[in-house]
Amino acid sequence: MKLLEEKIRREGRILHGSVLKVSSFLNHQMDPELIMQLGDEFARRFANDQVSKILTIESSGIALALAAGVALRVPVVFAKKHRSSNVFGEVYQTTVHSYTHDTDYNIVVESEFLRSGDRILLVDDFLANGKALEGLLELVQQAGAEVVGAGIAIEKGFQEGGSLLRQKGLRIESLAIVEKMEGSDIFFRNT
Amino acid sequence: MKLLEEKIRREGRILHGSVLKVSSFLNHQMDPELIMQLGDEFARRFANDQVSKILTIESSGIALALAAGVALRVPVVFAKKHRSSNVFGEVYQTTVHSYTHDTDYNIVVESEFLRSGDRILLVDDFLANGKALEGLLELVQQAGAEVVGAGIAIEKGFQEGGSLLRQKGLRIESLAIVEKMEGSDIFFRNT
Numbered sequence: 345m346k347l348l349e350e351k352i353r354r355e356g357r358i359l360h361g362s363v364l365k366v367s368s369f370l371n372h373q374m375d376p377e378l379i380m381q382l383g384d385e386f387a388r389r390f391a392n393d394q395v396s397k398i399l400t401i402e403s404s405g406i407a408l409a410l411a412a413g414v415a416l417r418v419p420v421v422f423a424k425k426h427r428s429s430n431v432f433g434e435v436y437q438t439t440v441h442s443y444t445h446d447t448d449y450n451i452v453v454e455s456e457f458l459r460s461g462d463r464i465l466l467v468d469d470f471l472a473n474g475k476a477l478e479g480l481l482e483l484v485q486q487a488g489a490e491v492v493g494a495g496i497a498i499e500k501g502f503q504e505g506g507s508l509l510r511q512k513g514l515r516i517e518s519l520a521i522v523e524k525m526e527g528s529d530i531f532f533r534n535t
Numbered sequence: 536m537k538l539l540e541e542k543i544r545r546e547g548r549i550l551h552g553s554v555l556k557v558s559s560f561l562n563h564q565m566d567p568e569l570i571m572q573l574g575d576e577f578a579r580r581f582a583n584d585q586v587s588k589i590l591t592i593e594s595s596g597i598a599l600a601l602a603a604g605v606a607l608r609v610p611v612v613f614a615k616k617h618r619s620s621n622v623f624g625e626v627y628q629t630t631v632h633s634y635t636h637d638t639d640y641n642i643v644v645e646s647e648f649l650r651s652g653d654r655i656l657l658v659d660d661f662l663a664n665g666k667a668l669e670g671l672l673e674l675v676q677q678a679g680a681e682v683v684g685a686g687i688a689i690e691k692g693f694q695e696g697g698s699l700l701r702q703k704g705l706r707i708e709s710l711a712i713v714e715k716m717e718g719s720d721i722f723f724r725n726t
Contacts (some may be wrong), residue, residue, distance in 0.1 A: 348633045373648045374611045376604035403593035403613065410598045413567035422594065477643045 345385055345519040348497065349532050351378060358525050362500075366460055370497060371404035371469050382519055383411020384468060386495035389517045390416070393492040395465045397421060399458070399484065401476055408497055409467040416465070421458065423451040424484060436486040440479035443472070451479050451486075460488030471496040471518060476504025481514070493517060501533050536710040539688065540723050542569060544613045548584045549716045553580065553691075561688060562595035562660050573710060574602020577658060577686035580606070583681040588612060592642060592667055599688055600658040606682070609639060612649065614642040614674060618716055627677040631670035634663070642670050644678075651679030658718070662687040662709060665696025672705070692724050 357365040364420055369375040386408075398420045402411035406422050413420035426449070434455040439448050458464070466480050484491050493515035499506050501521040510516055521533035548556040560566040578600075589611045591600035599614050604611035617640070625646035630639050649655070657671050668685055675682050684706035688699050692712040701707055712724035 352581070367645065368648075372612065372645060374601060374604065376601055376611055380605055381602065385704060403597060403615070405599045406597045407611075410565060410567055410570065410601060413565065414571055417568070418726065420567055420598075421563065422565070424563065424594075453726070454558065459558075478694060 345382075345535075347378070347381060348520045351375075352498065352520060353530055356530060357532070358528060362502075362525065363528070364498065364500070364522060364525065366498065374407050379407050380411045380414070380488075382408055383413075383496055384415045385519055386412040386465070386517065387415030390465055390493060390495065391468055393465070394463050395492055396461075396463045397458070397489075398465045398467055399453070399480055400467045401421065401425070401480060404469040406469055408495075412465065412467050412495060419457075421453060423453050423480060425449050425451055436483045438479050438482040438486075441475050443475070451483065451503075453483050455487065458484065458487035458489055462487070462489035464489050464491050466491060466494040468494070469497045471499040471505050471509075471516065472503040474509050477505065477509060477514075495519075498522065536573075538569070538572060539711045542566075543689065543711060543713075547721060548585040549719060549721070553693075553716065554719070555691070555713060555716065556690065557689065560561050569673075570598050571602045571605070572667050573599055573688055574604075575606045575709065576710055577603040577656070578606030581656055581684060581686065584656070585654050587652075587654045587684055588649070588680075589656045589658055590614065590644070590671055591658045592616070592671060594600055595660040596658055599660055599686075601660050603656065603686060610648075612644060613645050614671060616640050616642055627674045628671050629670050629677075632666050634666070642674065644674050646678065649680050650674065650679035653678070653680035655682050657682060657685040658687075659685070660688045662690040662700075662707065663694040664696075665700050668696065668700060668705075686710075689713065 354370045398409045401423045409420045437452040496518040499518035499521045501523045523531045523533045548560045590599045592614045600611045628643040687709040690709035692711045692714045714722045714724045
C-alpha cells in the first residue's frame with residue numbers, strides 16, 4: 345500500500361539496524377486519518393470472507409483493529425497481556441514470547457467473546473517473528489472458531505514469521521513489507 | 536449521553552458491589568460503531584477549544600481516543616505503562632497507583648510527542664479515583680503544554696476522582712455518570 349510505504353519512508357526511523365520505529369504515526373502517537381485508511385484497506389481485502397469478529401492484542405493493535413471493525417461493521421476483541429482482576433470466569437489463554445522485551449507473557453480472552461462458528465480476522469501493527477500471531481491463532485483454536493486471515497500493517501520480510509505462518513496456510517495481508525533496511529534506507533517488497 | 540447509558544443498562548454487569556464491567560462493548564470487546572459515536576460526542580463538546588492533540592493511556596483509552604482524534608482531526612498519543620525497549624531518548628514520566636491491581640506503575644510519553652503550546656484533550660474510558668487522569672495531567676505539565684479538559688466515557692460518581700479534579704479546575708466531560716449501583720440496578724446522574 346503506497347500510502348503506508350510513503351509514510352514509513354518519511355517518518356520511520358531505523359534503530360540498532362533492525363528496529364523500525366514508527367511511533368510518530370502508528371504505535372505511540374497515532375495519525376487517526378491514516379489508521380482509518382489502513383482499516384479500510386483491511387476491510388477491502390477481506391470483504392468477501394464473512395468476517396464475524398476481529399481479534400487483536402493490546403496495545404498497538406487496538407487502533408488498527410478498531411478501524412477495521414468500523415469498516416467491516418463487526419465487533420473487535422483485544423487479547424489482554426495479563427490476567428487483570430476484571431477478567432474472571434472462563435478464559436482462553438496462552439503464553440507468548442516477546443523478543444523485543446526478552447520475556448514471556450500471557451495473553452487472555454474471556455471465553456464469551458470468542459465462539460465456535462466465529463470467523464476471525466486477526467489484526468496487528470507488526471509481524472516479525474510471528475509469536476504474537478501464533479498466540480492469537482492458539483486462542484482462536486481453543487475457542488473452536490475459524491481464522492480467515494491476518495491483516496498486518498508492517499511486516500518485516502527479513503524475519504521469518506511471515507513465511508513460516510504462510511507455509512502453515514495462514515492468509516496474511518501485510519500493507520507494507522520491509523525487505524531490508526540499510527543505513528537510513530528502507531526497501532519494500534513489491535506486493 | 537442516553538445512548539451510552541442505555542448500553543450500560545443493557546450490557547453492564549456489577550461485580551463485588553462496585554466494579555462495573557462493560558467488557559462486552561468498551562474495554563475488552565469493543566463495539567466500533569458505538570465507540571465512534573462516543574468519539575463524535577467528545578469532539579462536539581470540545582469543538583471550540585482548539586484541541587491540538589489527544590492524550591490517553593494504554594490500553595482501554597486507545598479506541599476512544601482514536602475515535603475522538605478522527606472527529607477532531609488531530610493526532611492521538613497514548614502513554615505507555617512501561618518503558619519499552621523502543622521508547623528511548625527524552626521522555627516525560629510519572630508514577631500512577633492502580634487500585635484495581637493494587638500496584639504502582641510508570642506511565643511514559645516520548646517528549647517529542649508533547650510540546651509546549653499543545654492544547655491537550657485527555658481521554659479515558661473510566662474515571663473513578665482519578666489517579667490515571669492525575670498522571671496524564673502531570674505529563675502534560677512536564678511538557679509545558681495546556682490541558683483543555685478531559686473526555687471520559689463512564690465516571691463513577693460515587694468515587695471521589697471527578698469531584699476532586701473538578702475542584703482543581705479541570706473541565707471533565709463524562710458521557711455517563713454512575714451515581715450508584717444497587718443489586719443489579721444502575722442509577723445515572725442527570726447530566
